[in-house]
Amino acid sequence: MLSPLEIARRNRAFDVFNQMFIDRSWHDVIFLKHVRKNPNLLLDQCKKSNEFLKTLTFKKYDEIKNFLKMLEARSPMYNIRHQKFTNKKLMDDFREASLNRVQYQTSRNMKTALRSIRYLRQTKNLTKLSSYVEEVMGDYVVKKTNRIMPWKFEFLNEVYNTLALAYVDQYTVPKYFRFAEKNALLRLLRFPMDKSMEAQHFVFGDRTTHQEGIDSVNPALSKSRRLINRFENRIFFAKYPIEKCYLFHQIASTHLQSHRFDECCFNARKSIEEARNCNSNIWQFLSNLLIIKASAALHKVERTREALAKALQIADKLKNKDIRNYISVCISCNEEEFIVKKQSVMANSSHRDSTKSARSSASFQPSE
Structure with a gap:
């Protein structure tokens, strides 16, 4: 490679x-x-x-x-x-001037890219922002050396932190939010509720369930595979932990959109490790949110409670009242779902016990 x-x-x-x-x-x-x-x-x-x-x-x-x-x-x-160039000094001067012109043009392009990224964050166009960041960082910045772009590390931090802030801005509590409605936690986490992206079960002997058949029937799945391959290739050559935690986060998010929850949690934990290496609390928070979404989609109440507790600790480090309030509302929704689930289990068990007692009394009636 x-x-x-x-x-x-x-x-x-x-x-x-x-x-x-x-x-x-x-x-x-x-x-x-x-x-x-x-x-x-x-x-x-x-x-x-x-x-x-x-x-x-x-x-x-x-x-x-x-x-x-x-x-x-x-x-x-x-x-x-x-x-x-018979004169070596003139040749070196010509090369240095050419590199300076490329460096100056690169600086202008990077300033334009930063203005576009900040504007897209202000307009809250997350889809266009994420695709634009991936285009700039994956196709343009990776081809620049430290001679042409000596401020490369600072630019990476600025872009990825701005993207992380744009992701966090979308997690707010709606004005007329109700705890009692169905799947309240998933709606609060902005998890898509449609069934079109559910993973298809493989059936032996059915041609449409083969790898090529899935790609032709559902192009969204083939698009997610191409995105994951692109991110994995970039991880192999990434130098800085903040870039790696961004790439692992994008892989986990792509798996989550395709309803592959185990792969999502696996890559989200890798993103958390890289975020700890670069002391980035905001990327730790976003990766924990992916684990919360995957656990809530599977209705794993205990696992969701643990992930929410970790997210609350990170929210305290971020010192943002809105984020802390958002996580507190998520915890309340999860506790409400836990109570409802516990009541339904108790009602089913009592109904089962009453049915068994009725059957046993009917079977042991004395014959006349």
Whole structure:
């Protein structure tokens, strides 16, 4: 596995190599490289021309590669660079000026990204905010070195903490909230109540329950798998604990949306460990909320009570009255559900005992 930075570095080296030896024709080399697997050229319906065009494009690309290797063997790249820049000091100054221009443009882009993130938080557009953060951090920032972006760690902290605050802002007690309504805790936790995303049971011999069948029938599940694979690949190359706790939190949240509750709790606990490593109370709180949601969805009252107690401790560290009030209302909802569940169990047991006593008295009546 190659890191995104290494992939970008190799692509850049490939372009520089072509620019050095064939000047402006390097665009044609890139075009020929991509046209070899272009479905618009290699149509499956064209039986005869498909194989001919595939062979032709691969052959011509190999010829160009061999030609470039011959040029590089005759005059290596360092020699061409030396011929262009006979004065080493001028070459170093030119390189330093180019890096400074890239650094300045990167700084402008990062300031624009921060303004957009803060604006999306103010407008409470969480869906767009989370996708924008993932796009910026997963596709742009990971390709920047410390030379181009020396403030990278500070930018990571700013973005992920702003995202965490935006997540916390949505957890508020509604104005006309009632404890007695059905699934009050799940509604308070903003857990989706629809049944469309429930996990499908595998049936032996049924083709629709295979891996490919599920993806074709339910595209949401295939989308969640792609997201999880993306986050797992990013974890492998993540350096800082705050980035890892964000990625584990996103994996757990994706599992929760697909109603895979055990995987959600497993990744949420990993996110809590990474949040402790970077002393981030807010990400600990968000990961505990995912465990609370998974336990409440399974109606595990005791497990939900333990998770709520931990969340209350973290809320005390955050020193926010609204968050503490929210967790207190969640605890009250959970206790109300516990009382209702206990009463239903007692009513069922008393009904069962009365039925057994009636049957036993009927079976032991003396015969006349």
